[in-house]
Structure formats: C-alpha cells, structure tokens
Amino acid sequence: MKETEKNLSANKDAFVALLSELKHFLKNDAIFSKAASEYFDCNFTMGNNGKLVCLILKYVDSAFSCCGWTEWWVFDDDFGENDLIVSHLGREYILKTPEQLYDFLTLLKQKK
Numbered sequence: 001m002k003e004t005e006k007n008l009s010a011n012k013d014a015f016v017a018l019l020s021e022l023k024h025f026l027k028n029d030a031i032f033s034k035a036a037s038e039y040f041d042c043n044f045t046m047g048n049n050g051k052l053v054c055l056i057l058k059y060v061d062s063a064f065s066c067c068g069w070t071e072w073w074v075f076d077d078d079f080g081e082n083d084l085i086v087s088h089l090g091r092e093y094i095l096k097t098p099e100q101l102y103d104f105l106t107l108l109k110q111k112k
Contacts, residue, residue, distance in 0.1 A: 012102050015060070019070075019098040022056060023079050025049075064105040073101050 029049055060070045073095055077084045080096040086104065087093075089111075095101045 012099065015102045016098040018056070018060065019074075019079070019101070022053065022074065026053065026074075064109045066105055066108055069105060069108070070101070 054071075057071045057074065061067055073080065076082070077095065080094075080098075080100070083094055083096070085092050085094055088104075088108070093100070093104055095104055
C-alpha cells in the first residue's frame with residue numbers, strides 16, 4: 001500500500017474533506033453541463049472529469065482495501081441522501097455522512 005493511501009485511511013478528516021470536495025465538484029459539473037446543454041442544444045457529460053472522479057474513487061477504495069463501496073455511496077446512495085441500507089455480518093448501516101462511510105470502511109478493513 002502506498003504511503004498516501006495509508007494516510008487517507010488513517011485520517012478521517014482528510015477522507016471527509018476529499019468526499020465533501022468531490023460532492024461540490026460533481027454538483028457544479030452538473031450545473032455547468034445543464035447550462036451548456038441548453039446553450040449549445042446538445043448533451044454535455046463529464047467527459048474527462050468522469051475519469052478524474054473514477055480515479056478518486058479507486059484511490060479511496062484502495063486506501064481501505066475495498067472494492068466499490070465509495071462509488072456506491074457517491075452515485076447509488078447520492079452521498080448518503082437516499083438512505084440506502086447496507087447489511088454486513090448481520091448488522092444494518094445507513095451511511096448518511098462521509099464520517100459514517102469512513103467508520104464503515106474502517107470496520108470492513110479491520111475484518112480482513
């Protein structure tokens with residue numbers, strides 16, 4: 001594991017800050033895409049920004065030695081706003097905040 005990956009999994013504040021900035025970035029990207037689509041009468045998508053987002057999500061997952069949880073939380077659970085329930089080892093979790101996601105990923109990492 002790279003030193004930067006280890007630091008992210010050991011630093012809850014850095015994890016929360018990264019996901020908060022990612023949420024802000026995606027919101028602004030969606031606003032720009034909508035406005036540009038109306039102006040240019042075509043469909044704008046994230047393009048290269050999508051690659052950047054995927055790299056960030058892979059980086060976060062690799063820091064916790066997990067696969068896909070962060071992407072699920074960002075896109076399927078809409079940063080925790082959809083109140084989706086995660087079942088793990090007989091216990092249910094609702095991950096509404098980056099802090100709760102961090103705690104869950106830390107729990108998964110400890111179980112390995």
